[in-house]
Amino acid sequence: MVKLNRTKSLTTTKINDLRSALALLEESPGQLLVTDHLVDAQAEIAGIYRYIGAGTPVIPPTRTGPAMMFNNVKGYDLRVLVGMLASRQRTALLLDTTVEQLSFKLLDALNHRIKPITVPSQQASCQEVVHHTPLDIRTLLPAPTNTRLDAGPYFNLGLLRAEDPETGEADVTIHRLCVQGPDLLSVYFVPGRHIDQFRIKAEGNGRPLPVSISMGLDPAIYLGACFEPPTTPLGFDELEIAGGLRKQAVELVDCVSVKAKAIARAEIVIEGEILPNERIQEDIHSQTGYAMPEFPGYLGKAQAQLPIIKIKAVTHRRNPILQTIIGPGEEHTNLAGIPTEASILRLVEQSMPGRLLNVYAHSAGGGKYVAILQFKKSSAKDEGRQRQAALTAFAAFPELKHVILVDEDVDIFDTNDVMWAMTTRYQGDVSTVFIPGVRCHPLDPSQTPNFSPSITQEGVSCKTIFDCTVPYHLKSEFKRAEFLEIDPQLISSLLKQLD
Missing domain, CATH: 3.40.1670.10 (UbiD C-terminal domain-like)
Known part of the structure; x- marks a missing residue:
């Protein structure tokens, strides 16, 4: 197998949740921009971050830049974070490796997985505050829109977790979640996604599928969750990869309202059920024909019929941080x-x-x-x-x-x-x-x-x-011009003069 080139630890901060990751960025010049400027979650946050650090393929002008924390969001008393992983240099820093070794780091974690564990609710910071139904998610959390043509507000860094209703095997994936009402979300599954397979099984028996949606996580959890088949076949729990990245098990906790588990150290958790045989038009409220800007850089088409998640409860840490992502871009x-x-x-x-x-x-x-x-x-x-x-x-x-x-x-x-x-x-x-x-x-x-x-x-x-x-047979004819090797310390000192 390909071997990870192990190097001396690059960081001293132990990361096990979003806040410890932010603490590391606060120690790292140029990696986190914090603003108290009053912003609107509707299109303005994305509009600002386009220029700060969204990166390709967001429409130019854009750039690779710092993560950004918005402390003052109009109508809400919580912060919004964007761009945590919108730079390979920052991603490497958060995983204690180098840019060139990032994929090898994940490969090593894949080969040395650690199963998640379940902790009691008293140890789960994600349940410091609990909101039972009836509730209105629209006034509780500032789900952003990226453009004025979006179908509606979206939670687009929500990590869904569900279990196969037949085998009990678990899966975690990120999907676009559109706010459709005070306690309703639509969810878009690309055909073949594993949680959608669980939904199909549950729906075949006329039953809802319990799910948790965890937001504001250790970056290792998001990265581990993004492995896909054939590397991670149906029934493979990607949280084991995150455990391998951190050399410690990801902590789960039982949800308070549904038979599901959530990430215990998440900033925010939405608990709910995917309802059987119920669908909704994604842009039913906006009628724009579009969903949100997707990763290729274009506005995604609104789907005519999407499954519905009925929200049963929302839990969060004290003074929670809502983590989001610009649809396309480096993140x-x-x-x-x-x-x-x-x-x-x-x-x-x-x-x-x-x-x-x-x-x-x-x-x-x-x-x-x-x-x-x-x-x-x-x-x-x-x-x-x-x-x-x-x-x-x-x-x-x-x-x-x-x-x-x-x-x-x-x-x-x-x-x-x-x-x-x-x-x-x-x-x-x-x-x-x-x-x-x-x-x-x-x-x-x-x-x-x-x-x-x-x-x-x-x-x-x-x-x-x-x-x-x-x-x-032509290798000898394509040798690049070689230059004199210079002492790296001299080069480093010269470059510092530019700072």
């Missing part, structure tokens, strides 16, 4: 992309050890559509294996659309360097492999017959390999 890329990278590394290493050096799920694809693979050919017999690695990547992550292959001397995290390789080590007619007629992710707007006659139905795509590696 989604890191949440979805870093687990994707680990999954690709794992499967390729199993089939051809030692050749795939690293993977980057580029922000242009929202962490799902584009992967850059750094591949090392050590002999003539390795020629062609790079394309096999790309095929394995498609198997490891079915929603992947494009794979870009580069050599070991290309920095996969530097888009300029990748484009250089595509310019000088790529010829379209011999370096491109098309795989048409394969189902991909439903939110790609180019996957329609109107876009290409090769597409027979929406959701089908042409997956593509861009092989920007040098043919092995």
Whole structure:
């Protein structure tokens, strides 16, 4: 297996919830921006963060920047946090590793999982304050909208947890949750998601599915939860990966109103049930035709019929923090992309050890559509294996659309360097492999017959390999110009003069 390069601990703060993660950022210059400026949760928070740190593929101008805490939200007495993971540097800091080792860190946690444990309610900070029904979620929590065309306010960093009604196996995933009334949420499941499979089973028996929605979490929990099949098949509890990341079990607590468990150290928990045989139009109140901006950078289409969650209770910490995410941007890329990278590394290493050096799920694809693979050919017999690695990547992550292959001397995290390789080590007619007629992710707007006659139905795509590696027999003709190596301390001191 690929091995994690273990290094001396980079941080001294022990992280086990959102607040300890924020404490680390407060010690780290440039990683957290706090404002007391009065803001409206309706479109304004997202509008501000677009310029501060949302990142690609949010419409320019945007940038990669700090996380941002809004202390003064109009109409509410609680804070809103955005952008916790909207930077690979910050994500690495929060996981006590480096940017280059992020995916290896998750891979190591995947291989050394720790099962969650259940603690009594007295030890669960998420239940310091309890609101039983009747309640109005709209006045209790400031669910944001990202644009004025959103179907409504959304909780879009709510970690759903539910159990298979037949086996008792648990799953956690993040889904878009639209506020539809004082105690109603709609939930959108991409086809095949595991909690949706649990819902289908419960609905088949005419029963509701109890769920918890935990918000404001240790970043390790969010990242661990974003692994997908085939790495995490049905019945796999992704909270075990989060336990492996922190070397300690994630703590759960029994909900106060439904037969479900929630993250004990969450800032906020919504408890409820997915009702059987009841559906709602996602934009029933706005009638805009749109849902919210999704990770590809476009406004998602409102769904005509979505399952409904009936809220039974809300619990939270004292002075809670509502954590949210801008639909597209660097934060989604890191949440979805870093687990994707680990999954690709794992499967390729199993089939051809030692050749795939690293993977980057580029922000242009929202962490799902584009992967850059750094591949090392050590002999003539390795020629062609790079394309096999790309095929394995498609198997490891079915929603992947494009794979870009580069050599070991290309920095996969530097888009300029990748484009250089595509310019000088790529010829379209011999370096491109098309795989048409394969189902991909439903939110790609180019996957329609109107876009290409090769597409027979929406959701089908042409997956593509861009092989920007040098043919092995030509390696000697593609050596990069080498410069004099300089003492790193001298370079560091010179750069400090810019600060």
